[in-house]
Amino acid sequence: MSEPEHPDAPAVRAANAAFYTAFEGGDLDAMADVWEHSDRVSVTHPGWPTLHGWARVAASWDAIFRNTPYIQFVLTNEELCVEGPVAWVTLDENILQATGALDDGGEELAGAHVTALNLFVRDDSGWRMVAHHGSPVGAG
Amino acid sequence: MSEPEHPDAPAVRAANAAFYTAFEGGDLDAMADVWEHSDRVSVTHPGWPTLHGWARVAASWDAIFRNTPYIQFVLTNEELCVEGPVAWVTLDENILQATGALDDGGEELAGAHVTALNLFVRDDSGWRMVAHHGSPVGAG
Numbered sequence: 001m002s003e004p005e006h007p008d009a010p011a012v013r014a015a016n017a018a019f020y021t022a023f024e025g026g027d028l029d030a031m032a033d034v035w036e037h038s039d040r041v042s043v044t045h046p047g048w049p050t051l052h053g054w055a056r057v058a059a060s061w062d063a064i065f066r067n068t069p070y071i072q073f074v075l076t077n078e079e080l081c082v083e084g085p086v087a088w089v090t091l092d093e094n095i096l097q098a099t100g101a102l103d104d105g106g107e108e109l110a111g112a113h114v115t116a117l118n119l120f121v122r123d124d125s126g127w128r129m130v131a132h133h134g135s136p137v138g139a140g
Numbered sequence: 141m142s143e144p145e146h147p148d149a150p151a152v153r154a155a156n157a158a159f160y161t162a163f164e165g166g167d168l169d170a171m172a173d174v175w176e177h178s179d180r181v182s183v184t185h186p187g188w189p190t191l192h193g194w195a196r197v198a199a200s201w202d203a204i205f206r207n208t209p210y211i212q213f214v215l216t217n218e219e220l221c222v223e224g225p226v227a228w229v230t231l232d233e234n235i236l237q238a239t240g241a242l243d244d245g246g247e248e249l250a251g252a253h254v255t256a257l258n259l260f261v262r263d264d265s266g267w268r269m270v271a272h273h274g275s276p277v278g279a280g
Contacts, residue, residue, distance in 0.1 A: 047276065050257075090192070
């Protein structure tokens, strides 16, 4: 028998899902709704240095969305923990993305495997992401 | 003027420093003191998949220590946040490590740049690491 789920687990899971929905949709407004807008937030995209503060985090999403015509996530090994007003999710991002245009007008697709730690803090209106750290598996 | 530091910040900073001291020393007992011994802990070494649970986390440190004759960290850009019983530290690990033996009997040294997110939870006896995610900068 597994342990009973934390009462906040569904809300955290929804916040985490909203992050990937915003990412797949390339939707900066939806991504802004996911994040806490503060100086303490940080993002580490695979292979990138860590960026701090909502302004730099938002700018990085804008740049990624502009350069990603198509991306799809299959999420596996999701593990969720809640401790007071903080929650974290670890998972594997199995990514299919467009990397360039083909001669026939179609998109070239490539796979990638990223493992991520997503950190959330609860505020009055719900759970907000305060850190995302994704790293390439197999590139160490 | 910067904001006043959280009262728990020095203890979190000490826990984070103890992690790197244990790593540099290749000291599995000291590393065990740093971590929470539970199923929820996770570690992501640069380029590795995420490992879950204290048994797998401890085994990974044992393997790394056995294969790392020398490692030295210069830590930069340390940012520390505390929220209730949880704290996280982001920082850059500027690493100098031995990668092999030279013909003259000395060690070949190489540098590496890793960016990390370290997560801690407070228990009755202090702050324990529950997640370490390190990733190679420039390898994405």
